[in-house]
Amino acid sequence: MAGIYGFLSGILTLQADGPFTERLLNICMHRNLLVTDVKRCGKDRVFFKTDVASFRQMHTPVHRTKTRIRIKKKSGLPFILKRFKKRTPAFAGLLIIICAIAYASTHVMGITVFGNTKTDTQTICAALSECGLKLGVKTSDIDNDLVRNKMMNKLDNLAWIGINANGSRVYIEIIERLEKENGLDKDAAACNLIASKDGIIEKTEVRDGQTLVKNGSGVRKGDVLVSGIIDNPTNGFGFTKARGEVYAETRYTKTREYKLSYTESIFTGKSKRKYNLKIMNLELPLYFNGRPPYQKFTASEDIKEYRVPVDIVPSVFIRKDEYLEYYDEEKTRTISEAVETGVSELTQELKQELPEGAAIKDQKISHTLTEHGGVEVTAELICSENIAVESIIETPMLKGEE
Secondary structure: OOHHHHHHHOEEEEEEEOOOHHHHHHHHHHOOOOOEEEEEOOOOEEEEEEEHHHHHOOHHHHHHOOOEEEEEEEEOHHHHHHHHHHHHHHHHHHHHHHHHHHHHOOEOOEEEEEOOOOOOHHHHHHHHHHOOOOOOOEHHHOOHHHHHHHHHHHOOOEEEEEEEEEOOEEEEEEEEOOOEEOOEEHHHOOEEEEEOOOEEEEEEEEEEOEEOOOOOOEEOOOOEEEEOEEEEOOOEEEEOEOEEEEEEEEEEEEEEEEEOEEEEEEEEEEEEEEEEEEEOOEEEEOOOOOOOOOOOEEEEEEEEEEEOOOOOOOEEEEEEEEEEEEEEEEEEOOHHHHHHHHHHHHHHHHHHHOOOOOEEEEEEEEEEEOOOOEEEEEEEEEEEEEOEEEEEOOOHHHHOOO
16 A cells, blocks of 8 residues: 555554455455455455545445444544644644744744942843844844953943853853952952861961961861951051861761662663643643653753744743653662662762762771661761851951941
């Protein structure tokens, strides 16, 4: 059967029952009706395929041969369209989204400005528009260097501007020039260095300020490590910006109980996705079956916003719900296996949570049996890191005049 013709016209798989099924097929072919993929099943039953137009002309041959006809399967474009007929609004919305995405993929649909504290975002966007970077412009037409140079000349308080296009959105990073008060940079404001967390001091590298701690001493979060208040025998008290690093031994700990008899969720690898289209307050499901896809499953949701280049519809949202099938399996493990699992999980989690710059010096593991038939595992990472953070000293000089 011609693939394209059959798909466009619609294909029916028929079951014919009766003593004269062969005669029925001969009559149909004599009348130039489409008959193909004939399969005989027993003496009085035959399966074959035909198109919708031919099926409508089979009434007389079927009646003459006293044959019973049953439709076993429908396929092709007419039947697909019939299924989708009730979802016309949803697919109309989907068509709008496809057109919007096609447009948005090559044009600037959003501008995000960050890093500005003194310059208003609207002022920056207005200046960007004058420099040729605005909504609706083709992303391929943007000359980053040209826009950057024009912006630097247009706004005097910019120290640097970064332009980064990601899809249909352009991100503008702003670094502003430092203002001065009483002839001093704000960056030079008097401050202490205080402890950001508990620890035992290992090493101090102080460039400015008065060191208040010694190696081996313990400190609590918030303790002053380096003072910005200087006691000068000649000039008396003065203020400075404490600068330097104070390294301390810090500890990160996690504890969790692991059962020796437990239930493990095993994923089968089967998954299904369902999509919903939301335009303003209207939400349209882009699927037919609203029932849960599996008996046991986990669901995750991902919402993406697509801006449409028309004022009537500010944006549309596509929500993707993904369902993963699993089944529960009862398992048991030994104490050593439970401890091994706990050590692996807890140390991995601790390492992911460590702040940047923290170096692991040592690792301690302990476990105890619980009353509930489990093992309580404790993992501890001993690290070395800079715990000094700035804390501004309020002085009359920095407060300024009222």
